[in-house]
Amino acid sequence: MLDLLIFVAVPYISIALALVVTPYRYFSGRLTWSAYSTQFLERKTLFWGSVPWHYGVILLLAGHAIGFLFPSAVQSLLSNFSTLLAMESIALGLGLLALLGTVILVFRRAFTGIRAVTEVADWIVILLVLNQAITGVYMGLFARWGMEWYLHTAVPWLYSLLTLKPNIALVSGLPLMFKIHVLGAFLILAFLPFTKFVHFLFLPFGFLFDPPILYRWVRDRRAKRI
Ligand code: HEM
Numbered sequence: 001m002l003d004l005l006i007f008v009a010v011p012y013i014s015i016a017l018a019l020v021v022t023p024y025r026y027f028s029g030r031l032t033w034s035a036y037s038t039q040f041l042e043r044k045t046l047f048w049g050s051v052p053w054h055y056g057v058i059l060l061l062a063g064h065a066i067g068f069l070f071p072s073a074v075q076s077l078l079s080n081f082s083t084l085l086a087m088e089s090i091a092l093g094l095g096l097l098a099l100l101g102t103v104i105l106v107f108r109r110a111f112t113g114i115r116a117v118t119e120v121a122d123w124i125v126i127l128l129v130l131n132q133a134i135t136g137v138y139m140g141l142f143a144r145w146g147m148e149w150y151l152h153t154a155v156p157w158l159y160s161l162l163t164l165k166p167n168i169a170l171v172s173g174l175p176l177m178f179k180i181h182v183l184g185a186f187l188i189l190a191f192l193p194f195t196k197f198v199h200f201l202f203l204p205f206g207f208l209f210d211p212p213i214l215y216r217w218v219r220d221r222r223a224k225r226i
Helices: 002-028 044-069 071-078 081-111 113-117 120-142 146-152 154-162 176-194 196-201 203-209 219-225
Strands: none
Touching: 002 154, 002 176, 002 196, 044 071, 044 081, 044 120, 044 146, 044 154, 071 081, 071 146, 081 113, 081 120, 081 146, 120 176, 120 196, 146 154, 176 196
């Protein structure tokens, strides 16, 4: 029953919410489509939390995506044990970086001045990412070799979801930490259109389409005018 909830119901509800509510929010409340920055209130702790979190998680999510998109190529790469060990160690390092960043961000929310402007949605966001970091690092340490078994279990299960033939037998025997990790991932997707998570849909791509900024020195001209 719990497996059905985690591996079928929650994923489909989350995908539906993300697909329907995200465009609605974009067109109905364009000005709320943001991460509601608190940088102007507190920036020192933010730097030490946000930078490790983002560097860790962006590279790790790229790793998750590469495994999902090219399972056979990744499988042949990881069939060499030294490569598997190296990749797992890098992933663990990145996971610890993300975990450190998240713990600092939780501390910032709880104990600095921005506590006064912290809403329930901010706590949901931060606790969901903390959950991803804790359960991910746990698997990296105690459920070896995650990169390998991910390819034979989670990846085909994700494809089975996409083809509308969910096969939970592929993942129901996996450790509880994996189930909590997956539940957290889909809850992130479900909350995406309602919280500041939405910013990761535009921040990386917005940059690409920004008009180029032209910088000019004005000192010389002023000097001539004087
Ligand atoms: C359905 C989606 C997901 C699946 C199936 C999945 C699966 C996994 C697996 C199997 C591992 C262990 C890898 C290893 O042992 O090296 C892992 C690690 C990790 N995942 Fe996910 N993941 C998902 C989504 C996410 C999301 C959305 C985030 C972050 C927002 C995330 C963050 C992490 C982190 C931080 C690690 C730790 C890496 C390490 O320390 O080795 N995952 N994930």
